[in-house]
Amino acid sequence: MSAPKKMKSSVVAVVNGLPGNMGKEIAQACLRRGLEVADVALTGANMPKDVTVEKDDGGSVTVNLVGPGSEAETQLKEALEKGRSEGKIVVAIDFTHPSAVNRNAELYVKLGLPFVMGTTGGDREALQKVVADNGLFALIAPNMCKQIVAFQAMMDTMASTYPGAFGGYGLEITESHQSGKADTSGTAKAMVEYLNKLKGGDPFDVEDIKKLRESEAQQAFGVPAEALEGHAWHTYTLKSGDGSVVFEFKHNVCGRRTYAEGVVDAVNFLAARINEGADKKLYDMIDVLKAGEMQ
Ligand SMILES: NC(=O)c1ccc[n+]([C@@H]2O[C@H](COP(=O)([O-])OP(=O)(O)OC[C@H]3O[C@@H](n4cnc5c(N)ncnc54)[C@H](O)[C@@H]3O)[C@@H](O)[C@H]2O)c1
Missing domain, CATH: 3.40.50.720 (NAD(P)-binding Rossmann-like Domain)
Structure with missing residues (x-):
């Protein structure tokens, strides 16, 4: 019993x-x-x-x-x-x-x-x-947004299960957070590791993550004015060498x-x-x- x-x-x-x-x-x-x-x-x-x-x-x-x-x-x-x-x-x-x-x-x-x-x-x-x-x-846990944690885990699994699936693709990353956040997002940095495994070739450098902290650039990226003081908007774009295929992964979190x-x-x-x-x-x-x- x-x-x-x-x-x-x-x-x-x-x-x-x-x-x-x-x-x-x-x-x-x-x-x-x-x-x-x-x-x-x-x-x-x-x-x-x-x-x-x-x-x-x-x-x-x-x-x-x-x-x-x-x-x-x-x-x-x-x-x-x-x-x-x-x-x-x-x-x-x-x-x-x-x-x-x-x-x-x-x-x-x-x-x-x-x-x-x-x-x-x-x-x-x-x-x-x-x-x-x-x-x-x-x-x-440094990130308690369940959906982002699940998304990261899925990308990690995809990268280790299918390394090179995006061979020859270029990578662009843009992340936007409230102006008080000085460092680059830890989530974006972790994503670089998975995306590098997926695309192979010359590794993307975390230094190349485009970091938006000025309100004008943030609003041009689509962040609503009321979310400027608290948001996490990330876009990860993979583009094939000839430009004919584009994959975009994004999460747009407003507020806390x-x-x-x-x-x-x-x-x-x-x-x-x-x-x-x-x-x-x-x-x-x-x-x-x-x-x-x-x-
Ligand atoms: N895990 C997550 O999902 C997640 C999400 C958002 C923020 N964070 C992290 O949470 C922390 C707080 O973020 P925030 O935006 O609320 O910051 P904040 O600056 O708005 O608030 C920090 C608070 O901590 C207090 N504090 C400072 N030193 C302290 C000490 N020695 N002992 C006790 N309290 C102290 C301050 O008085 C203030 O009230 C940061 O490290 C941030 O990166 C984590």
Whole structure:
């Protein structure tokens, strides 16, 4: 006889990184989808002492913000103990700053606080290691837009299954993001690797990715004015040597909501694994996609 299934526990999300762009979007998505948002969150220096997150259907939740320093550990510990004493699963969500990635992960490990890390940058190897060494439940993913992650995985599979399928084709890549994003998109860079395998010949250099950060060029590319401060528009064009065949792969993401929805899927996925006491502890968005546990 199989073991009886445990009741689903309710989930409390500690949204670290509030009141940042992603933090706000994620806190709203959590409330929209029935997760509780903890009344405390880690934030950066020079931030207000609290933030109010509006619910879509009226009402709001006020979250006290704790800046870097000794209070951070005490406050997180209290939130964790309070949630656990009420029989809830507490998960930290981290959308903070590259410089905080490793420090925050070490704190979560110290407290035994499971976490979903969406913040990019930091020492990624050390991040994976500290989680693996300590057997903490965690989900780490630099891109939480499920559809983009699935698209990337499909291109990876196509490239390794059919290398050279686009032999002799030329490649052009244009990516557009809000002007505050200084670096080239990590997704676009990963795509270069797959597309190079598909086309063979002289490899395309990531330096040749056309990066749009000025509003005039972005709007000429089609980005709506209201999405200029938050978007991810990428077009990958493969053209045959004689120009008679063109393949174009594109994703045009306006705003940040799709990433926040992916974060809630990730939190629910992780909570389900905690609830069932899974042996595997460290996950990424591919695990969420494979499990089909998304909304
Ligand atoms: N995984 C994904 O799908 C995904 C999607 C979008 C953004 N991101 C990443 O998420 C991070 C945040 O992005 P954003 O657009 O919300 O940035 P943002 O600048 O709008 O917000 C960052 C927030 O982090 C806070 N912060 C800074 N230092 C901190 C620290 N030491 N501890 C706790 N909080 C701190 C700031 O006060 C601010 O509230 C970036 O690394 C970004 O690349 C990931």
